[in-house]
Amino acid sequence: MIDRRDPPPIGRVVATEQKPATPHQFHFWTANETTIGIGAIVRVEEQPGNPKGLPNGRGKGETGKVVYGVVTDGFAYSDLATPLHDVVGAEGDPARAAESPTVRQEIRLWTAAVLRQKPEEPLQPVPLGQVHVASDVDVAQALRMDTYLGGAEPTAIPVGLYTSGTLEAPVYLDADFLLGPEAAHLNISGVSGLATKTSAAEFLLGSIFQHFPTHKGRIAAVCFNVKGPDLCFLDQPGALEDEDRRRYERLAVRAQPFERVRYYAPFKADGVNLNTLRTHPDLVGDVEPLVWGLREVLDYAEVLLNRDDIDAKADAFIDFLSDRVVDKDFDDGFGGAHRVVTFADLERLFRSIFDGLELGGGRGDTWRTHHIATIRKVRNRLSNISTRAKGLVTDDGPSNDLPWGRFEDRAVYVVDVANVDPLGQDLVFARVVSKLREHLERRDLGVDAVVVFVDELNKYAPADGPETYVKKMLLDISERGRYLGLVLFGAEQFRSQVHRRVVGNAGTIMFGRMDSDELATPGYQVLSPATKIKLATLPIGELMVRHPHFTQPIFVRFPRPAVLRGRDGVERFPPAADLPFEDAVVRQLVKLDRRVRPNLVKDLIADRREEDVRRALAYTRQTRPQDAFAHFKKQLGGRVAAVPAAARETVAPLNPISDDPY
Numbered sequence: 001m002i003d004r005r006d007p008p009p010i011g012r013v014v015a016t017e018q019k020p021a022t023p024h025q026f027h028f029w030t031a032n033e034t035t036i037g038i039g040a041i042v043r044v045e046e047q048p049g050n051p052k053g054l055p056n057g058r059g060k061g062e063t064g065k066v067v068y069g070v071v072t073d074g075f076a077y078s079d080l081a082t083p084l085h086d087v088v089g090a091e092g093d094p095a096r097a098a099e100s101p102t103v104r105q106e107i108r109l110w111t112a113a114v115l116r117q118k119p120e121e122p123l124q125p126v127p128l129g130q131v132h133v134a135s136d137v138d139v140a141q142a143l144r145m146d147t148y149l150g151g152a153e154p155t156a157i158p159v160g161l162y163t164s165g166t167l168e169a170p171v172y173l174d175a176d177f178l179l180g181p182e183a184a185h186l187n188i189s190g191v192s193g194l195a196t197k198t199s200a201a202e203f204l205l206g207s208i209f210q211h212f213p214t215h216k217g218r219i220a221a222v223c224f225n226v227k228g229p230d231l232c233f234l235d236q237p238g239a240l241e242d243e244d245r246r247r248y249e250r251l252a253v254r255a256q257p258f259e260r261v262r263y264y265a266p267f268k269a270d271g272v273n274l275n276t277l278r279t280h281p282d283l284v285g286d287v288e289p290l291v292w293g294l295r296e297v298l299d300y301a302e303v304l305l306n307r308d309d310i311d312a313k314a315d316a317f318i319d320f321l322s323d324r325v326v327d328k329d330f331d332d333g334f335g336g337a338h339r340v341v342t343f344a345d346l347e348r349l350f351r352s353i354f355d356g357l358e359l360g361g362g363r364g365d366t367w368r369t370h371h372i373a374t375i376r377k378v379r380n381r382l383s384n385i386s387t388r389a390k391g392l393v394t395d396d397g398p399s400n401d402l403p404w405g406r407f408e409d410r411a412v413y414v415v416d417v418a419n420v421d422p423l424g425q426d427l428v429f430a431r432v433v434s435k436l437r438e439h440l441e442r443r444d445l446g447v448d449a450v451v452v453f454v455d456e457l458n459k460y461a462p463a464d465g466p467e468t469y470v471k472k473m474l475l476d477i478s479e480r481g482r483y484l485g486l487v488l489f490g491a492e493q494f495r496s497q498v499h500r501r502v503v504g505n506a507g508t509i510m511f512g513r514m515d516s517d518e519l520a521t522p523g524y525q526v527l528s529p530a531t532k533i534k535l536a537t538l539p540i541g542e543l544m545v546r547h548p549h550f551t552q553p554i555f556v557r558f559p560r561p562a563v564l565r566g567r568d569g570v571e572r573f574p575p576a577a578d579l580p581f582e583d584a585v586v587r588q589l590v591k592l593d594r595r596v597r598p599n600l601v602k603d604l605i606a607d608r609r610e611e612d613v614r615r616a617l618a619y620t621r622q623t624r625p626q627d628a629f630a631h632f633k634k635q636l637g638g639r640v641a642a643v644p645a646a647a648r649e650t651v652a653p654l655n656p657i658s659d660d661p662y
């Protein structure tokens with residue numbers, strides 16, 4: 001409901017030679033008792049035909065200028081020329097100062113920055129008019145929200161409540177400027193625990209899902225969980241207070257957890273237990289394993305070559321493997337035929353190359369124009385990734401990935417990499433972001449826009465430090481994503497420590513409680529000292545927002561996100577202990593088919609090699625057959641436990657269900 005009452009003025013603009021009013025700033029005085037404070041929005045009215053501003057000039061003038069401003073500083077002083085006069089007047093005794101017969105005249109003087117002038121042209125100094133507390137309508141005008149709140153195709157996304165005294169007005173962001181194409185990206189910073197960065201991102205995402213305008217199409221989010229259980233319970237309701245509910249209502253956002261959340265986590269090194277904190281038996285059922293094979297890794301092999309490694313020769317060899325070898329019938333030139341699908345197949349090829357070169361004696365150090373040193377280097381890097389990110393990169397059967405091409409509208413895809421080795425994280429970021437980009441470019445992802453949420457940007461896109469692949473990807477989204485509908489929501493404790501081009505490209509910026517040392521860094525020079533103090537003492541749940549439509553930063557309060565906090569989640573749903581191998585296999589089969597009988601599975605896999613079991617399981621997962629047990633049994637094939645590893649090549653290979661499992 002919009003409040004249209006027009007209360008009496010609370011102050012008056014003053015301008016002196018020392019403190020003149022300008023087109024962008026003005027000063028006004030108020031009574032000593034006032035609801036005005038730093039961050040308050042006010043309306044100044046020029047009084048037409050009453051230029052001296054005498055009484056009776058009240059009311060909105062038809063032709064008068066209206067100026068909206070936000071208070072950035074405040075001063076109080078009396079008519080004393082120097083403090084000495086007060087000391088003398090009280091005869092040096094502070095207790096007697098209060099008994100002073102004359103009450104000193106005291107004033108409250110405020111400085112405000114102009115948010116908007118109406119009419120906008122000609123741009124002139126702020127008139128010496130009356131100052132009013134802003135109403136709902138004024139707040140919408142002051143922040144230029146009127147342009148996107150109404151009309152045939154509104155694009156307003158509620159972000160929080162502007163609050164001043166008893167007034168409370170919803171503040172909206174413009175979807176065109178938050179999610180593209182006009183501007184895009186969001187950056188949130190502030191100290192740990194008090195700034196509510198992760199919470200703010202969760203709340204805003206919920207608000208976006210409910211208010212993203214239909215004419216802009218379908219939207220989804222990919223959230224990288226990088227810290228403990230932070231984003232593991234987005235589908236579970238969290239504890240809210242009445243005040244939170246009231247704010248939800250005022251903002252017209254339903255207080256509910258996300259309806260469609262899909263979780264992805266790699267396995268642990270054993271290849272069967274998931275590497276996530278969402279392993280409570282009631283919840284683990286909807287965590288999908290993230291499993292990548294040789295093909296997926298080779299496509300992003302440059303991730304594996306660190307900076308000092310950048311080497312055209314290694315690149316060329318990887319391209320050769322990728323284009324000519326993998327998934328093809330290939331002759332090694334020493335009489336061996338290969339079909340390389342897995343890391344194990346590739347290792348066999350490497351062995352035959354090395355053996356062939358050795359036996360060949362004088363045939364030199366090159367194979368198919370690639371030097372043996374390059375081949376060794378690439379082999380080391382590839383085996384390094386399959387060891388360091390063992391549960392992610394598999395040797396056993398087909399991959400399991402995000403649903404490329406089938407992204408659902410208003411769905412959140414949580415990719416849990418909190419416990420993954422940094423090299424594995426690099427690979428996950430690189431592949432997921434590149435795939436998003438690729439599909440959005442071809443417009444076949446299933447949605448039109450994707451918000452990528454990355455917490456702890458300090459770590460992933462630091463201002464200095466090595467050029468990692470993750471950093472490159474984050475820069476790429478920041479600089480080119482908005483044309484594609486690829487939007488980065490990032491959060492960090494210290495904005496000054498994040499790469500300039502990542503924070504600089506964020507159209508919308510939020511600050512929670514800030515550290516004073518951080519506020520002393522050059523990036524915050526534009527803020528007034530009073531605003532900095534407010535930021536350094538900001539209560540939990542309040543944020544300062546900068547958005548392209550707002551000429552000045554605005555303070556808003558938002559309700560707790562309606563989802564279960566990570567910390568509470570692990571208490572309510574304690575993660576299950578890792579299951580022994582057989583039980584973990586049983587659990588995964590039961591997940592595919594409830595009729596699976598645990599004991600039959602255990603009997604079947606007793607004495608079988610773990611890699612064979614994992615591979616059979618992976619194919620079963622890929623096929624999703626009606627009868628999971630029968631399929632699994634068939635995949636596992638005859639008993640091969642007695643076959644020594646060296647003779648593996650002679651064992652009949654497993655029968656992949658599809659021709660091309662990748």
Ligand SMILES: Nc1ncnc2c1ncn2[C@@H]1O[C@H](COP(=O)(O)OP(=O)(O)OP(=O)(O)O)[C@@H](O)[C@H]1O
Nearest residue numbers: 191192193194195196197198199540541558559560
């Ligand atoms: N709108 C809110 N009102 C009141 N409390 C809130 C609000 N939002 C979040 N909180 C509380 O503030 C605390 C910190 O929130 P959050 O974890 O989001 O902070 P953070 O800035 O992400 O911290 P960190 O840097 O440690 O990740 C949580 O306990 C949360 O419940």
Ligand SMILES: [Mg+2]
Nearest residue numbers: 197198199455
């Ligand atoms: Mg956080």
